[in-house]
Amino acid sequence: MYFEIEKQAKDAIIKAIDNFDCEIDTDFKLEFPPNPDLGDLASTISFALAKQLRRAPDGIAEELASCIEVPEIFEKVKAVGPYVNFFVDYSKFSKMLLDYVTDDYGQLEKVDEKIVLEHTSANPNGPLHIGHVRNSIFGDSLTRLLKLAGRDVETQYYVNDMGRQIAIIVFGITELGLKIEDQEGDKIDHKIGRLYFKTNQKLKEDESLNSHVDAIIKRYENGGDEQLNALFEEVVESCLSGIKETLHRININHDDFVWEGQFVRNGDVDSLVDYFTKEGFVRHDEVTYIDLIDFQIEKEFVLRRSDGSSLYSTRDLAYHRWKATQGDVVLDILGSDHKLAAKQINVIFKEILREIPPEVIFYEFITLPEGSMSTRRGVFISVDELVDEAVKRAASEIESRNPDLTPEEIKPIAEDIGIGAIRFFINKLSPEKHITFKWDEALSFERGCASIQYAHARACKLLKKSGKDVSSLEIADNWDVNDNEQDLVRTIAKFPQVVEDSANKMRVHNITQYCQDLANSFNKFYKEEQVIGSDLEDTRLILVDKARVTLRNALDILGVSAPEKM
Incomplete structure (x- = not known):
């Protein structure tokens, strides 16, 4: 879905460039603006045009934006400094995206390599x-x-x-x-x-x-x-x-x-x-x-x-x-x-x-920080010891937060959280950077991988509580997408592009940031919007389910389990 609207934006830009006496490489990329208030897709094409036209990129961006025939999926196109920014019409895009997200969401087309x-x-x-x-x-x-x-x-x-x-x-x-x-x-x-x-x-x-x-x-x-x-x-x-x-x-x-x-x-x-x-x-x-x-x-x-x-x-x-x-x-x-x-x-x-x-x-x-974990016999710290320590610490945290859980219930959850903490923390930084493994940060239920796993568990709990078969629900025709819903839809939509960009760079640390962004967006929606019992219950349950699928698939890249309860 993202690649489809990106293509529409690119085609509109290429067509508008016909008004300029120059040629460009049409294999350019669009990017995500740092702030959604600036739009959903941004092009730096004015910089390339500036070299040929010998004009300031700001003026070119302004003129180019005025020439673009805005595709139907977008609300508007606007020049923001030297950038040409596209604003998605979420009243149309949201339903299209949610219909597009399936269990294998994020899987890109096969490459002959x-x-x-x-x-x-x-x-x-x-x-x-x-x-x-x-x-x-x-x-x-x-x-x-x-x-x-x-x-x-x-x-x-x-x-x-x-x-x-x-x-x-x-x-x-x-x-x-x-x-x-x-x-x-x-x-x-x-x-x-x-x-x-x-x-x-x-x-x-x-x-x-x-x-x-x-x-x-x-x-x-x-x-x-x-x-x-x-x-x-x-x-x-x-x-x-x-x-x-x-x-x-x-x-x-x-x-x-x-x-x-x-x-x-x-x-x-x-x-x-x-x-x-x-x-x-x-x-x-x-x-x-x-x-x-x-x-x-x-x-x-x-x-x-x-x-x-x-x-x-x-x-x-x-x-x-x-x-x-x-x-x-x-x-x-x-x-x-x-x-x-x-x-x-x-x-x-x-x-x-x-x-x-x-x-x-x-x-x-x-x-590891000195003194955070002793070495057995002074020879080495094995991965088995590292994992055992992570699981033990996770179990202690779970027990303090959920005193009603039995040890048998805690054990598999602690395993998911402990191993997830290690894998997520190690993947957070690009491989060229040294890592000091910090237990409190890695196992934090507020900032670490556990907070992301908890967002997934929250979604599962909400869907189960509804008692509905989400696959049979339909999106309301009168859905007037609000800010929290729009932010969650926007974040879900980015996933395939994040996969492609990360794979091309052969790095995984941007996936960890995406997981955090998606969890944050979902948690904000969860806290501020009523789902069960609202006029948009079915629509919002579908949105919750699609966020769950995307978060699960993103965590799977990192080899991190997405627990259904915590």
Whole structure:
């Protein structure tokens, strides 16, 4: 619906420009004015015309507005400074919009583009910790956004099964006699993390044992030791099962888990090294490497260790080359500490392989205020602990607000609110900005995600209280849309455009602001307008239902549940 009225406005502007002796790019966008008093859609076209006509944009906007044949859906067109602003006729538009909003509202037309999006990809040597959670949540939310915007998206988790970390765990089991089941922890990934920690301590105490780990790495890479292979796979699969459980709890699932070992076993890594050698890019010292100094990168790209075994970087390069065959766009979500490695891969793809490099979105890390939550055993704060703490705090708040609720009733609501608080708070800022997670702000029922979820629950409660089947109701012919209704209709109407703009920018933080704006608009309507028992009861119930659907769909982009009661 928004795109339809935007097209009408654009067509009217393009037709009016025929009165001017100039040409413009007709692929221009309209935007939302910062204040609804200034209109519903605004065009900056006068700036483009000013360059050709060599006149002030204010005067051009005034003249252009006077030439525009106002489409029927608009009440008027007015020049506001250098902008040409369109004012929607809400007596006509409101009914059209409410008829247009269905359960899949916000879903855009399919785009002929497949994106292979890799996120999380934490080493399977312990549980996910707070350093991973932003990667996972941003990656998943971006996936949801892109899918709603019509893209075909496949998510991948790159499993580092040949890394030194896994070899250390295997060493602890085979040579130190440690057993996973004997370690502390309620989940298998936590037990493996404890075993990894203990084995690392032994290696620090006796550095000569590192040669044993090196030997294990080489044996596993060669692939001939079936017993060793089985142990590696058992460790990795066991840890991944715990990681998947954590991800599932925070509403994240991957389409595919791709093991790096396959690129060694199928010969892709050897083929890459052979190609680099043949093309004259390989250098040998203690290790085999590519010197990137000619490409303004001082740090060399190491291909093999001195014993001939491959490195993560080489296997990662082979993985990315394979990924490029799986879709049109390869997109990685990486921490800012990976910028050098990403730059190396970018240069190798562009300058050596002559292929399209992966696109990368970097994120800054998330921290907790000092003292806000203790670390267990001083090792790390796991995502499981973070979620448990959020749910516990949410349950305490719910209990204080609803003393009549039983613990069984509180539990699922607290889970929705606690997880929603984490996901929403992390999505609030663009990934380039550092986050300090603030419990009071994240779990606020007045300002945080809970306040938005509460707006949805309010809508559900009101609809249930009416006792009516909203799908059978009709909008009144005499509906004279008031200011609160108009504001809610306007906010609902913006959703598809917010989806498109956010997807094009590959960012989700504007979705959080939209959720807040929609919740605020609905709450104002809810507090100031009578619904049940009013002359416009059926019409307003339809409006409430459409606001509910839009808010649910917007929260779903963020991976946040929309509870029906709180």
